Amino acid sequence: MFGTAMRQLGYAWTMMSGRRFRIRDVRALVDDTRATMEAFGSPGEGSDDMLAAADPEIQEDLTKRRLRRTMKHALAEVPYYRRLGEPGMALADLPPTPKQALRGMPAAFVSDRARPAVLAHTTGTTGSPTLVWFSAYEVELMSSMAALALMLTGGVREEHLWANAISSRSIAQVVAERAVPMTGAGFVHLGMIDPRTALDRLATPLHVPGKRPLISHVNVTASYLAALVQEAERSGWSPRDFGLIEVWSGGEVLTDALRVRAEEVLGAKVFDGYSMTEIAPVTGQVCDDGHLHLPADQGLVEVLDPVTLEPAAPDTTGVLVITPYSSFRDTTLLLRYVTGDLVKTLPESAPATCAMAAIPATSRVLGRLTGTDGLTTRDVLDLLQGERALPLPTRYAVEDDVLFVVSGKDDPTLLSRLEERATGLPIKGIALVETPDDLPTPCQVRADLIEHSFEHAAPVPLGVR
């Protein structure tokens, strides 16, 4: 316990100072935590404070210190920022970094001092994938910190089996396949396979020593979750066929309607998270009150007006702009990275009062602007996924303010229901189309990154009945 206490002090000191972590110590802390879980089944008193946000005043001071270091590294070592700024300038004076800049020349964002080891890709559903380099230090640190979070706040234990069904090229996959075994739990490379096969895998008893007989956790994107829900409902799967406890969804907009359906058919609590390869290790979690909480200790989170890129006023829509701190990132350094993900700032009269209130919060991610007049991805998905007759994953397109929706069939009753519920949305009308090919513009979701296998002669068509 003396050694653990010393390592905890060291960890806290590094978090406070903004310096580089000693990977060996962080790994030892993970091992200590795992030994604690194996001995007692749960952490001791005060474990919530280990990963919780500090007092706001202390946090502000820490933020300044971490930013200073991050700015110093980026302005001195990263070609893109060296051309843009000069030593000593304030972060706010630096123009936000657009996605296109990173996508266009990833090498310009890699520190001259970096030792690149892993190249991760974004999924590229909005264009070409963005390439992001990471060092061994970053991968090890993020994996260790993820393992700590899984054990201390995620409740992951040695007996659990965690399956990942996300893009194999994302940093989240690289981190999870290291972090989960660190907790003692089993990691299952499920992959984004045909939903029929995925459900079969989730129902297949495994019976290995020390583990539950069935997969207990699965990590998915929202559109792939939608594909699983549709297939499970279509094929008559019951929650009792699975041993799932938790489903973690991220990377896309998750609606309440989809979450409820998934919980019904999979028999597990569905959690909504926010992450992105470019801004790792900054991640967010949605609380029970529907706020997205983004801890301030791994990166600076700004919400800027999407047009002016000035700080968004309370209770308005803004875009998430994130600066990961250099104590966590030493390869691809990003300052004020414009994620493109819209959120709404909380009104001053209604701050968060939930269990995670100490962590800065916004609304859940609204997605992107779709069409005109502020129509967002979430607006459309809330409308469409509230209607169970529509196929999943939801596919739509907006053109000339008309919402085109893949419905699989012409259904006037369904159409009138949708039109009634769409009252108030900035659209002129709704048109049902039969297949995704009938949409005026392609609608790509992450579930389209399906991996082929030899188990089915033809892949199941996604998003059609």
Added chain:
Amino acid sequence: MIPHVLGLHALIALTVALSAWFLSRYTIPRPPVGRFVRADIAVMVVALVAMPFAYLHVPVAIVVSVFGVVVFTFTQLTLAPVLGGRVAGFAALVLCGGDVAAYFAGWSGVVLVLNDVAVVLLVVGAVNLWVQTAISPAQVAALAAALTLYDTLATGLTSLTLEFVARLDGLPFAPVLATRGAPEPSLVGLGDCLMLTLWPLVAYRSYGRVAGWTAAGVDAALLAVVVAAFLGGGGAVPLLTTLGPLIVVQWLYWRSRPVPVPSRPEVERALEFVPEPAHAVAAQGRWVALADGGVVGEGPTPGAARRAARQSGAETVPVVTFLQPVE
């Protein structure tokens, strides 16, 4: 003399019993992360060995102050799960304050009693803290071995312990359990009390009821021998010199007993399954779900077989296996 010695041993028995009772009912707050590891034993041994040497060379007021802080901390720690944090803190304050006040008032009998209460609470708290932070039998044996060496040198071969005890005689927070002070003291050291209490509880937790009661029986027999030796004029007896090896021997005995290999009976039973010839033909090239020695479902995939098992009413999660096509 005899009543004091017997009373002392009754106090030791009470301490062991209280610690066991506490363990069965209360949980000591433990740190968020961390369990007892080898390094902790090393730190403890160094501290236990170094402290008497240090205390002989620093002013007695400092020694008493240090022990006062230790007593206050452990009293609060021990009583907190029973009385609640604030009341426990207040009780610890009353105990420590009373001990000091009785000393300055010259009430040596009260100091003796309050010191005993403090030591009993300290032992109950410390032992429970160690046991509840998963100290292992091997770690207790290592501690016992180290303390055996130390006690033999400090008590048996040199006068270190006697000088230390004489220096603290009659002072508040003296780390001894006593029923009479100088010139004819009847007392046992804090380290002895800790080891006498710790091993039975750890043995019980790790190896079961028989090991726990055996350890307690060995404690009682050893104390009886010590009483006899003491009353026979043997003087100060280095208790740990004997207790330490006895703990190590018990540990070696219990760890040498075969530990059953974990088994997975459902997998074993599934491997023994031989399908009926007719069924083997009917289900060939299909997945079957096996439970309770028979087929409870089948399907074209493992998940489908498991689902069929659930639909047929199977309560447990079956083992699935593929029936090879008959050649």
